[in-house]
Amino acid sequence: MAAPNNSRERSEVVLLCFFLGTLWETGTGQIRYSVPEETDKGYIVGNISKDLGLKSQELAEHGVRIVSRGKTQLFALNAKSGSLITAGRVDREELCAQSVLCLVNINILVEDRGKLFGIEIEVTDINDNAPKFQAENLEVKINEIAAPGTRFPLPEAVDPDVGVNSLQSYQLSPNHRFSLNMQTGDDGTINPELVLERALDREEEAAHHLVLTASDGGDPRRSSTVRIHVTVLDTNDNAPVFAQPVYRVKVLENVPPGTRLLTVTAADPDEGTNGKVTYKFRKINEKQSPLFQLNESTGEITTAKSLDYEDRSFYEMEIQAEDLGALLGRTKVLISVEDVNDNRPEVIITSLFNPVLENSLPGAVIAFLNVHDPDSGKNGQVVCYTPDNLPFKLEKAIDNYYRLVTWKYLDREKVSLYNISVMASDLGAPPLSTEIHIALHVADTNDNPPAFPHASYSAYIPENNPRGASIFSVTAHDPDSEENARVTYSLTEDTLQGAPLSSYISINSDTGVLYALQSFDYEQIRDLQLQVTASDSGDPPLSSNVSLSLFVLDQNDNAPKILYPAFPTDGSTGVELAPRSAEPGYLVTKVVAVDHDAGQNAWLSYHLLKASDPGLFAVGVHTGEVRTARALQDRDALKQSLVVAVQDQGQPPLSATVTLTVAVADSITDVLANLSTFESSANADGSGLTLYLVVAVAVVSCVFLAFVIVLFALRLRSCHRSCLFQAAGGGLAGVPASHFVGIDGVQAFKQTCSHEVSLTTDSGKSHVIFPQPNYADTLIIQESCEKKDPISTFIDFHECKDEGASVQVSSVLYFYF
Secondary structure, eight states: OOOOOOHHHHHHHHHHHHHHHHHHHSOOOEEEEEEETTOOTTOEEEOHHHHHTOOGGGTTTTTEEEOOOSSSOOEEEETTTTEEEEOSOOOHHHHHTTOSSOEEEEEEEETTTTEEEEEEEEEEOOSOOOOBOSOSEEEEEEETTOOTTOEEEOOOOBOOOOGGGSEEEEEEOOOSSEEEEEEEOTTSOEEEEEEEOSOOOTTTOSEEEEEEEEEEOOSSOOEEEEEEEEEEEOOOOOOOEESOSEEEEEEETTOOTTOEEEEOOEEOOOOGGGGOEEEEEEEOOTTTGGGEEEOTTTOEEEESSOOOTTTOSEEEEEEEEEETTOOEEEEEEEEEEEOOSOOOOEEEEEEEOOSEETTOOTTOEEEEEEEEOOSOGGGGOEEEEOOTTSSEEEEEOSTTEEEEEEOSOOOTTTOSEEEEEEEEEEOSSSOOEEEEEEEEEEEOOSOOOOBOSSSEEEEEEETTOOTTOEEEEOOOBOSSOGGGGOOEEEEOOOEETTEEGGGTEEEOTTTOEEEESSOOOTTTOOEEEEEEEEEOOSSSOOEEEEEEEEEEEOOSOOOOEEEESOOOTTSOBOEEEEOTTOOTTOEEEEOEEEOSSOGGGGOOEEEEEEESSTTTEEEOTTTOEEEESSOOOTTSOSEEEEEEEEEOOOSSOOEEEEEEEEEEOSSHHHHHHTHHHHHHHHHHHTTTSOHHHHHHHHHHHHHHHHHHHHHHHHHHHSSSOOHHHHHTTSSSTTOOSOEEEEETTEEEEEOOSSOOOEEEEETTEEEEEOOOOOOOOSSOOSSOOOOOOOOEEEEOOTTOOOTTOBOOOTTOOOOOO
16 A cells, blocks of 8 residues: 655644654653551542643543453442552552561553553551461370479460561469560560479469450550460470471472472480480471471471472471470471473553554554563563564563554555464573464545446346346455445436436445346347446545446347238228149248347248148248139139238247138129129138127028129129120129128128228118229239229128128228128
């Protein structure tokens, strides 16, 4: 990632770093407070905000907090009052044992200033502990020959308090044979001794009961007692004597439990049972007692549990040797625990600034670390370092504190998460080390615009799509994160066929999915050109564009449309004439159809679905031409019904059908001569009609025959004889091949000749009209007709029910019956 280009922002960041660096170089002062032990939680130790030069409400703003090492924090900060308070019960004896001066050191971190302050707190002693004897009862055995003035050591009471609050005196209950003497040792301890004042006589008094009281000098004064049972024994004039007044031994802290430390020995010159000696711990701390074992017979001292130099490095105890005559001997045992490198350095993350902006300048502080090793000497000296392949380094702050800083620019798009390893190793032999990992997230800045994977896109949509259908999906990737990478999509506004593009296409601003708002028609719109814009949500936002070509695909949604033969306006169907003299391959008619689709959806094929005589006619698959498949014969029926299907090549295919009726006759006269047969055939084809329709057809046929007879009579008498009747000898034999039009139950002949004939129905009367001839037909006329004046014949058809029906066709003769 390139460095920030804004010079103003860079200068501000440089000044901030310089200010922080100046703060780091500033030396830290030492602040000292005093607090009595056993205070309640929340006790005010001192006004830390005042001593730091801050207002109480500014503690949280400046990130002021305690960073002392240890699991239990004895002190806390009150953000409201700006005071340093106790976080719980503070026990001086637990912290400092019997040390006269008990000091607790903590560190205060001001994060935004990058400064650490050392705080020293003295915990003062209160008289919260009474002197305590190791046992409630003590048995002392004294030989009856003991001379007055003989001294017998008594057990000492232990008071963990210091100064005047510690043990100050002993007091013996009043009696006439014993007194109490107190000896002060080199270490300041007071040792009580029982002094025999008058000679004992076991036979006179075999036992004596005394009470020893130990008192401290506190206010209020505290004390404890031990009951002494004195047993008077027979004569034993030699006490055990140890070989050494003091035994010293050194032991490594990692020795296993059961390790022999030393053996103390005491000799008693008496003989027999009076010279037999037993060993006991006389003076040992309660916490030390579980750590060591003493063999009462041999005087061998062994470890009972593991030792820990970091817990305690020196132990002092007294061993007492006693014979059966209750004579005692004492010696001291001093045990020094030597350190071994058994503790790994401890690395604590005091403060962590996570995440860090990717445009941060080199030298930005990432974390504060505290490194500590409880071992001593070189075993406790620690060096700390980080890998060289990362853009971070460690700098020494104060005491055992380090700060982790950057030394070059970061780029979140290259590395968004650093797993920083911090290694701490001591100088022991062999050295021990600790490794911690810091997961540092690099915060994003909006420095990358959204990017499409392709420069342009092409999409296809089938026509007749449903409204709201999904068309296509575009996706732009922004390597930034969160809001800087949240991409929204939009369409550049444009027009299509005079309407806004937004009325045709919409896009989901969140997903980039395009939807059709209208159903497209391939026959109207073939393609659309769009431009999609992707913008992120950064500040300021960045964007990019991509072009999209949308092509509409044709579907087979248009069935073939038959142009010829066309249906007459009155609902009748066209009928073609095929002369009986036609040879095989004779063109009877041609089915013409179109399909508005494109491609194979518009490729048409023609098929003969149904025929009265399947072998008589054939249809061209690609041309739609209806031709004779064989020569016509006399036995062939006058009326031939053909059903032709026109089908496209779409999937699924669509089709249309047309029914052709072909009259097999050489002339109209032949057609008329065979009307009865034709009618029967028509009735057979329409067997499904109702009885009423059959009756109506028969009536119309009779009327039509009468009409033809009258027409022929008039024409014979007319001075203008029609060429049609001349060629037939007064009949219709000379009429060439023609078209035939009809529907079930109602038939008509359409003859191409020199006359136009129309049948009209007006005011309940029907008329047959022969207008001027017209030669516009496409089929060839075999015999021409003479041009005659038009003859109009009017015949009443009272039985005709179709009032208002009027048919007039140029160059066509219609006969309805």
